[in-house]
Amino acid sequence: MPEGHSIHRLARQFQDVFAGQVLDVSSPQGRFTAGAALLDGRKLQEATAHGKQLFLRFDRGVILHVHLGLYGAWNFGGDESFRGASSIGAPRRIGERETFSQDAEQDAGSLTGSYAGPPEPVGAVRVRLVSRNGWADLRGATTCAAITEAEAATVLARLGPDPLHNLSGDRDEFIRRIRRRKTAVGLLLMDQSVVAGIGNIYRAEVLFRQAVDPWTTGGALDDETAGLLWDDTVAAMNDGVRDGRIVTTPPAWWNGGDAGALDGEAHFVYKRQGQPCRRCGEAVAMAEIGARKLYWCPGCQD
DNA sequence: ATATTATGCAAAT
DNA sequence: TTTGCCTAATATT
Numbered sequence: 001m002p003e004g005h006s007i008h009r010l011a012r013q014f015q016d017v018f019a020g021q022v023l024d025v026s027s028p029q030g031r032f033t034a035g036a037a038l039l040d041g042r043k044l045q046e047a048t049a050h051g052k053q054l055f056l057r058f059d060r061g062v063i064l065h066v067h068l069g070l071y072g073a074w075n076f077g078g079d080e081s082f083r084g085a086s087s088i089g090a091p092r093r094i095g096e097r098e099t100f101s102q103d104a105e106q107d108a109g110s111l112t113g114s115y116a117g118p119p120e121p122v123g124a125v126r127v128r129l130v131s132r133n134g135w136a137d138l139r140g141a142t143t144c145a146a147i148t149e150a151e152a153a154t155v156l157a158r159l160g161p162d163p164l165h166n167l168s169g170d171r172d173e174f175i176r177r178i179r180r181r182k183t184a185v186g187l188l189l190m191d192q193s194v195v196a197g198i199g200n201i202y203r204a205e206v207l208f209r210q211a212v213d214p215w216t217t218g219g220a221l222d223d224e225t226a227g228l229l230w231d232d233t234v235a236a237m238n239d240g241v242r243d244g245r246i247v248t249t250p251p252a253w254w255n256g257g258d259a260g261a262l263d264g265e266a267h268f269v270y271k272r273q274g275q276p277c278r279r280c281g282e283a284v285a286m287a288e289i290g291a292r293k294l295y296w297c298p299g300c301q302d
Numbered sequence: 303a304t305a306t307t308a309t310g311c312a313a314a315t
Numbered sequence: 316t317t318t319g320c321c322t323a324a325t326a327t328t
């Protein structure tokens with residue numbers, strides 16, 4: 001159940017541990033057998049992310065396109081070199097499942113510099129990637145397909161700018177796409193064609209941090225406010241990539257000021273309906289909008 | 303121990 | 316507009 005920061009971390013990990021290597025690709029579950037056969041035995045050239053979409057580019061122009069959806073997850077395991085790469089092996093974070101499974105940690109802990117091979121697949125493993133140094137299992141993804149470069153371009157074409165790329169022109173493009181619409185900004189931030197990578201937590205938290213009423217229409221925002229929304233999203237999501245979890249409150253709001261100890265203090269409004277706003281004390285509100293729960297403080301965001 | 307929920311999206315209806 | 320995904324954390328019995 002990742003937002004964009006998790007997918008960018010995953011792309012980094014795939015780049016670190018698999019890029020440049022020939023991979024064995026299989027579908028133990030059996031639902032991706034044909035796609036796996038297309039990818040099997042090819043070299044992974046590059047791993048990239050845009051928003052919540054992950055692209056693994058193999059040689060001869062075949063791309064593994066994955067979207068985890070609500071509860072998809074990758075699990076990894078392997079030898080020392082594999083384990084030490086990027087954020088793999090980092091402490092398991094709430095809300096991220098891109099780290100080692102418990103079994104894999106036990107396996108890896110018993111290794112002495114060598115890699116004994118992947119474990120028997122447990123559960124519905126849609127795709128398994130195996131290199132000389134380690135393995136990755138995908139479960140529960142909403143999208144998992146072997147596609148061409150042209151098809152990948154089509155996927156990218158329907159996405160808005162990604163705050164984690166923040167390319168030149170992205171900020172202006174975001175402002176344009178927001179202000180063009182008469183929809184509530186609380187909905188627009190979740191619209192991947194407006195901005196790619198924001199999910200329900202960043203949506204609620206960034207709107208709170210910028211004191212923007214989620215029910216304001218995009219067209220009613222001025223350039224400055226829309227620009228500040230983009231800037232704060234860039235900052236918040238980059239923190240998420242660094243930390244491997246979404247923490248939108250500053251240390252001053254944590255009991256003891258220790259990130260490792262924070263529990264229920266990581267967010268201003270997300271999942272805090274009925275509780276007093278950390279800033280003004282008014283009860284945090286919640287409404288279902290577009291089949292998702294929107295959280296905001298009626299006192300601070302008006 | 304069992305039930306509910308959810309950091310989404312696409313396909314089916 | 317509804318369903319599938321078929322996980323894993325959290326809530327409830």
